[in-house]
Amino acid sequence: MISVHHYLLLSAILFSIGTLGVLTRKNAIVIFMCIEVMLNSVNLTFIALSKHVGNMDGQIFVFFVMTVAAAEAAVGLALMIAFFKNKESIEVDDFNMLKW
Amino acid sequence: MEAILFYLTALVAVVASFFVVKCRNPINSALCLVTNFICLAVLYVMLEAPFMAAIQIMVYAGAIMVLIIFVIMLLQLASVNKKAYTHGILGGGVLAALMLVLTNRFIAGGEATGTGGEITSEVIQSVGHTELIGRAMFTDFLLPFEIASILLLVAIIGAVILSKREI
Numbered sequence: 001m002i003s004v005h006h007y008l009l010l011s012a013i014l015f016s017i018g019t020l021g022v023l024t025r026k027n028a029i030v031i032f033m034c035i036e037v038m039l040n041s042v043n044l045t046f047i048a049l050s051k052h053v054g055n056m057d058g059q060i061f062v063f064f065v066m067t068v069a070a071a072e073a074a075v076g077l078a079l080m081i082a083f084f085k086n087k088e089s090i091e092v093d094d095f096n097m098l099k100w
Numbered sequence: 101m102e103a104i105l106f107y108l109t110a111l112v113a114v115v116a117s118f119f120v121v122k123c124r125n126p127i128n129s130a131l132c133l134v135t136n137f138i139c140l141a142v143l144y145v146m147l148e149a150p151f152m153a154a155i156q157i158m159v160y161a162g163a164i165m166v167l168i169i170f171v172i173m174l175l176q177l178a179s180v181n182k183k184a185y186t187h188g189i190l191g192g193g194v195l196a197a198l199m200l201v202l203t204n205r206f207i208a209g210g211e212a213t214g215t216g217g218e219i220t221s222e223v224i225q226s227v228g229h230t231e232l233i234g235r236a237m238f239t240d241f242l243l244p245f246e247i248a249s250i251l252l253l254v255a256i257i258g259a260v261i262l263s264k265r266e267i
Contacts, residue, residue: 023192054217
């Protein structure tokens with residue numbers, strides 16, 4: 001029988017893989033996708049615990065996480081396009097305009 | 101039966117999210133990410149949250165992935181990625197493994213409080229998941245719902261301004 005621990009373990013694994021991607025990749029779009037993986041693993045935690053405790057509030061929070069992810073996608077990708085227009089690159093090593 | 105389905109879906113989800121990190125070409129990463137989203141939607145159905153599964157498919161695998169793939173195509177990144185595409189593998193790997201161990205300790209060391217709430221499987225079966233979500237959202241969570249709509253409006257305006265030519 002699958003308990004809530006299995007779901008929490010799976011979401012911990014997914015979150016760690018997302019962390020690995022955010023820390024090691026250079027491409028900003030791939031980093032963005034890894035952040036989406038992390039957000040999704042948190043959503044899985046919310047829904048698994050929502051079923052476990054018999055309460056609907058966790059699923060409402062998943063709804064808001066999805067809203068924030070959509071807003072983040074729109075603004076973040078617009079930022080990346082603006083950056084690419086200036087620097088002709090999308091690698092995070094080139095994001096150094098505030099460094100001196 | 102449920103266990104087999106869970107382990108199969110979990111395996112596909114973990115492998116797909118690993119290849120999101122591993123693939124050199126961002127388009128391949130995006131396709132693996134869609135696989136991961138669909139696996140999570142299957143898990144949501146197994147957790148008796150079919151509305152969340154539908155939203156997951158529509159919003160994540162639909163809207164957000166279309167945006168990401170559109171930007172990858174627009175920037176023509178396939179010709180750029182000849183050189184090294186990662187940095188700090190060792191540090192990142194150690195940190196991610198450490199996080200995994202730590203979260204496992206948290207999961208194994210505690211038990212959720214407040215179990216036995218009023219939303220059981222029978223209630224979801226009889227009332228319907230979408231109706232329960234709608235009732236909760238438009239009564240208890242009305243103010244956060246309105247704030248989310250303002251957030252989306254601000255995001256739209258921000259995206260329009262950022263994609264102007266002078267920036």
